[in-house]
Every structure is written in C-alpha cells, then in structure tokens.
Amino acid sequence: MWTYETTVNWSEGKKGETGSEGKPGIGISTPPEFGGPQGFWTPEDLLTSSVASCVLTSTLFFAEKGGIGLRSYKSKSTGTMEKTPAGLAITGVKIEVSIELEDAGQEAEIRKAVERAEKTCPISNSLKCPVEVALSVS
Amino acid sequence: MWTYETTVNWSEGKKGETGSEGKPGIGISTPPEFGGPQGFWTPEDLLTSSVASCVLTSTLFFAEKGGIGLRSYKSKSTGTMEKTPAGLAITGVKIEVSIELEDAGQEAEIRKAVERAEKTCPISNSLKCPVEVALSVS
Numbered sequence: 382m383w384t385y386e387t388t389v390n391w392s393e394g395k396k397g398e399t400g401s402e403g404k405p406g407i408g409i410s411t412p413p414e415f416g417g418p419q420g421f422w423t424p425e426d427l428l429t430s431s432v433a434s435c436v437l438t439s440t441l442f443f444a445e446k447g448g449i450g451l452r453s454y455k456s457k458s459t460g461t462m463e464k465t466p467a468g469l470a471i472t473g474v475k476i477e478v479s480i481e482l483e484d485a486g487q488e489a490e491i492r493k494a495v496e497r498a499e500k501t502c503p504i505s506n507s508l509k510c511p512v513e514v515a516l517s518v519s
Numbered sequence: 520m521w522t523y524e525t526t527v528n529w530s531e532g533k534k535g536e537t538g539s540e541g542k543p544g545i546g547i548s549t550p551p552e553f554g555g556p557q558g559f560w561t562p563e564d565l566l567t568s569s570v571a572s573c574v575l576t577s578t579l580f581f582a583e584k585g586g587i588g589l590r591s592y593k594s595k596s597t598g599t600m601e602k603t604p605a606g607l608a609i610t611g612v613k614i615e616v617s618i619e620l621e622d623a624g625q626e627a628e629i630r631k632a633v634e635r636a637e638k639t640c641p642i643s644n645s646l647k648c649p650v651e652v653a654l655s656v657s
Binding site for chain 1: 527539555563575580589601646
C-alpha cells in the first residue's frame with residue numbers, strides 16, 4: 382500500500398493553492414466557465430494531467446524493461462466533463478502521444494509498451510470513464 | 520460539455536512536465552517508490568489534489584449560494600494506492616477539511632454545504648473508489 386499526501390488551502394475568491402511536501406505549490410481555482418479566474422489549474426485540468434502523466438510514467442517503465450530507447454515523448458490530453466444522470470462527471474480522457482525512437486526499428490515494441498502502459502496505469506484503473514490513447518511513432 | 524486540455528512531455532530519466540495554456544508548468548515524475556526522483560509531483564499526487572481541490576471549489580460554490588462567509592479553509596488529503604485484482608489502483612481518498620467561519624452560528628449550514636460538495640464534486644463522481652471527507656468547523 383502506498384499513500385500520497387497533499388494539501389489544498391483556500392486563499393480568496395475562487396482561488397487557492399495545492400501543495401505536497403518538498404514540491405512547488407500549484408495555484409488552483411474554480412474553472413472560468415464556473416465563475417473562476419483565468420490562469421490557474423482547475424480540478425479537471427489536474428485530473429487530465431494525472432492520467433496523462435501516468436501514461437508517461439507507465440510507458441517509461443515498459444520501455445526501460447523492453448530496452449527501448451526514446452528520443453522524445455510528447456502528449457496532448459483532453460478531459461471531457463458532461464452532465465450525467467449522476468451529476469457532472471468526467472466522461473472520457475483522450476491522450477495523443479507522439480514518440481520519437483532512437484531506433485525506428487523498435488516501433489512494434491514501443492506500440493506494445495504503450496498498450497501495456499494504457500492497460501496498467503493505476504490512474505486509468507481508478508476512473509469510471511474510458512481513457513483512449515492514440516500513438517504516433519517516428 | 521466542457522473540455523480540459525493539458526500537455527505532458529518527457530524531459531529525461533523518469534521526469535517530465537505537464538502544462539496547460541496560460542498556466543505555470545508543473546514538474547512531474549514517477550513516484551520515488553517506483554524509481555523516480557524526489558521533489559516532483561506524481562500522477563498519484565495530482566489525482567489526490569484534483570479530488571481535494573474539487574471539494575474546495577464545490578464547497579465555495581455552495582457556501583456562496585447559502586450566504587456562508589468563510590474566514591479560512593484548509594485541507595489535508597491522502598490518496599491510497601493498492602494492488603487490486605485489476606492491477607494497481609487508487610482505492611480511496613480521505614480529505615480532512617478545517618473551516619473557520621465568519622459567523623460561528625452557521626456551523627449547520629456549512630456542514631450541509633460540504634456534504635453537498637462531497638456528493639456533487641465532478642471528480643469524486645468520476646472515481647471508482649470512495650472519497651471520504653471529515654470536517655472540523657470553528
């Protein structure tokens with residue numbers, strides 16, 4: 382069992398800060414479309430990044446295990462929130478991953494590694510909604 | 520329908536950065552217990568903060584609606600990850616919220632507001648695991 386401890390403190394208006402020991406604080410707010418200010422991380426942004434960073438760290442794990450060298454890994458992620466019968470909820474997260482390989486001959490291996498990352502990422506495993514990963518390799 | 524777009528890019532080793540347009544970037548990494556460095560936000564931290572910041576923003580919404588003035592709002596949150604039959608997953612998030620009221624006579628009202636926040640928070644609604652909120656009011 383592993384535990385992750387963070388703090389969330391209100392500052393003023395619809396703003397606050399989240400912290401975790403030994404790490405830089407992150408300014409947070411209600412999303413602008415619900416009356417919050419611009420320029421702050423929202424709960425929905427953090428969830429989207431949580432899933433996408435889990436896909437990265439899981440991919441790095443399987444790439445290392447499989448001896449696959451990466452030149453770069455970039456991703457764009459979109460979390461969708463909708464009204465559902467149970468209230469507002471995140472209904473899907475899509476992640477477009479672009480990977481450049483050191484050895485282009487390892488495309489099949491990296492595709493398998495990302496597929497395994499997608500299936501075993503602990504954050505995806507914790508969500509009710511689907512997480513889709515689209516991968517481009519060069 | 521609302522969408523939340525973020526990026527996650529690998530830098531080196533088990534580290535990277537997550538971004539969202541117009542907001543400061545956040546350094547991320549694999550958790551130290553899985554071979555990552557110290558001092559970076561992990562996917563599990565981000566998920567924990569996502570839930571806890573959602574409880575804050577939802578509480579602020581219901582407090583404003585109910586005309587409840589807050590002097591302060593602080594919270595500590597713990598996300599727990601465990602091995603499950605479906606693989607590693609977040610199995611619970613506990614949030615201890617401490618609120619100081621402008622008018623101590625509104626304790627019943629703020630308790631109701633936090634209860635509604637807990638029930639309607641879109642992030643909690645999106646998780647398979649339970650989210651528990653313990654509230655102390657002064």
